[in-house]
Amino acid sequence: MMSLSVAEIARATAGRLTHCGGDGAAATVGSVCTDSREAGPGSLFVAIAGDHVDGHDFVRQVREAGAVAALVTREQDVDIPQIVVPDTVAALGAVAKATVAARRATGRPFTVIGITGSVGKTTTKDLIRGILSTQAPTVAPVGSFNNEIGLPLTATKVDADTRYLVAEMGASAIGEIRYLASLVPPDIAVVLKVGVAHLGGFGSVENIRRAKAEIVQALPADGVAVLNADDPRVATMADMTPASTVRWFGIAESNNPCDVRATNVTVDGTDRPEFDLVTPEGQAHVHLALRGRHNVMNALAATTVALRLGVPLEDIVSVLDAQTAASPHRMAVSTVSLPGHASRDGGASAGACFTLIDDSFNANPDSMKAGLDGLAAWHAEGTDTPYRIAVLGSMLELGDDDDAKHRDIGAYCQRLGIDAIVCVGSDTDPNLDRLAADFADGARAADTSGRMHVELVHGADEADRSVTALAADHPGSVVLLKGSHASGLSGLATRWTSQAAGSQKPPTASRAEGDNA
Template sequence: MTPEAAMMPVTLDQVAEAVGGELHIPAHARSPHETFEPSVVSDSRQAHDNSIFVAIPGERVDGHDFVAQVAGQGAAAAIVQHPVEAPIAQIIVKDSVEALGRLAQYNLAARRAAAGDFTIIGITGSVGKTTTKDLLHALLSELGPTVAPVGSFNNEIGLPLTALQVGKRTRFLIAEMGANHIGEIAHLTHIAPPDIAVVLKVGVAHLGEFGSRERIAQAKSEIIRGLVPGGTAVLNAGDPYVAAMSDIAPARVLWFGLDDTRPAGAEAKTTAQAISLDDLDHPSFTLVDADGSAARVTLGISGRHNVVNALAAATVARACGMTLDQTARALSRVNRISAHRMAVSQVERDGAQFTLIDDSFNANPDSMKAGLDGLAAWHAQDSTQPYRVAVLGAMLELGESEREQHRQIGAYTVDRGIDEIIAVGNPTDTHFDSLAEAVYHGAQERATTSGRDSVSIHWVHDAAQADKLVASAAADHADTVVLLKGSHMSGLSALAERWSK
């Protein structure tokens, strides 16, 4: 979050009451009754005058160790789980993460009670949350001041920190809501009850944690159950697990999507027609509103899969009062989204050049296939084809079928006509390494059975080995394009950052 973002006007007395804490004021500190508009941070480096620092104990770093530092930076107060020797007002609580959520809940209630319209939009789904959030942020910012998370701030810490950027002029809050277990989204909607809730897809991400897609659907449906009375559900008509959530919607349901699994009698959906891709994998399509009106859109971001994300964002924007033409124009202007999501750049490495498609933020089977589809579509209409390299890391939390799903991704990569496949494991983590091995063997088997003996397939054990193979491929092929795709823990985003220097 940015340290300049401030919450609603408040006093330290009110903060202490909101979080259920005990306020200790040192000599010469700010009066507990003085009203100010603080920024709330959990990163000591972001603390400044008027900041409230939330000291969160972690596995590697304890925020309490930095309370004296933020006092020196001029912070107004610290929320702590035990007193710290430092010249700063301290609010002592039992659980600082819980206190952070309670303060965010208080802030949003204060904004709702203040003058002017205010709308909370919650977004969840197994894939596409952050991209949809980025697109929607671009759209709603044209209607009024909009707060949205940076990157993928979607858990019990990230969402409250985002909600605490809501101030007295904020018109919209976009709240991204992720889940690793049942009840997590319900907790987030308790902090930030949405007026509009978007569900994108129920995939197999976190299958190992939940055990079944039905359980994943149950977790995602908590965002619909958490809507304010009379709130609007925005559902993907093409996903049967999502479409079934219309049964629990408290009021209006708006639909979007390409395919159709809606129940009988459902209202019309927002959809896309005449989809095409240019040589850089940018989709163009006709945006067709639920009332049948249409406008042409060309996205500045890559990937056919982003058409559905754009439809979700457009549906919300239209519900918030944006005209169809405004929506189409605003979507077409978006050319940057959060880092490591189908980000295209040119890289020079060891005297060779290549095009990088960096989609290394995270991965599951759905997003992995979408990334590979984007790589396959890159300059697919040219008479001379580029040399396509897929650098693939592990996908995590897929349960008992994880090795088979990795083998399937290896086979899918071969089927998409990729020229070189580099499965990246880990020299110290046998689990990571075995998943990379499964990608390798799946690719090898499909290459043999399909007669694609020319494809070059590697299994390496760290990013440095992958780096050398990519540099070699780029040196041998003048027109090389490289896809980086893997779960965040696979370390491929660090490889992308190395290449960006």
């Protein structure tokens, strides 16, 4: 973190400094956290009142851990310097803004890359981080820290040596990206796609386009907009930015000019894409370590940014060929072995071993189809195509026609030749159950021959039992987990992979890690 004192942070947040005897106001803050378990010597603890936990209850604990100050809305009877503000989330944003401003004030080269889009933000962020970190110190989070808590927390990690900050910006309403960009103004802004994620919150696709355009509208005159030439809604943003430079990436041959393009795109038997990368600096063949044809566009976006920043093409290709998913629950592939357990009919099921494609972090129609494409492509070129099981959780915030969108996904499974679809609802949430039933209805209506196994279950535990039974009956199965966070499938993925690895659970999403569009 940049060297900021407690007193400077109080001024940046317009807060009232209390419990500050001695030289407490002069103490230097070395890090910022919202989780009391991460507090340590020199840290600033931001107390946020959540739905289930109130950070104010842990101020004494962070003092004992060595924190130098706490940012609070209610003064606590604890002997630690406290900065009292009306809203600690807004104050956290002010700390981030002050951190970035202090880094820019050093006069040393520093570039902020902002990324948004309905899909692909986190993967593109991870690729850009992977490339740029081979060149200079780079700050970017692991996971989807793209909201009003996660992005500021990331920005506070910037220090005097940071050359690049990669900032993922999500939104569930118009104005949210504008706010995030006001805290961390981008020098380069990437827009990946305008889709229908969170359509229910935005009200229309046009509103989603307007929200995404806020990132390019925040660019300075000497900034750079990096736009998807294959998405006509993104293409309109070239006329909406004050930036003097626009760079384009895409696949469609009809889109010209296009600065960075992929041609001859194919996928191998484990869904790893290959393509010829065409750039102003030359051409190269790429075989992505990431799985999923959709990740070609993310790789093109990352390449466009890296080339603009002077990274040699051979260094870019080296990272693209080697970097697997850095953030959890995004097309992560593992082998899972499960013991047998009691079945729903009271009998015992056999154990099972299968390949798991864990893409369970979140879901919308675009990302759902991309995940299913990957499942369908898995060793599809051979004579021994595996039994393919799609475990699908509901997609949320899609607007009034969400039932039709779910039925369409069920029908899409049939068109791809998926062997089994396990539709995961809930025994406590009628809306999740209704949408899961729509998956099943769409699949059954499309599957007139009755070839596909279609099953509706009411929670992750039932899905566990169903998949175990199906995989036991079909050795060598491959299983896709895909659904919104509320479906509980990411927890199921963690359960399975923890059993397989015999290890502790990997981290799960927090309030700082958003699933915004």
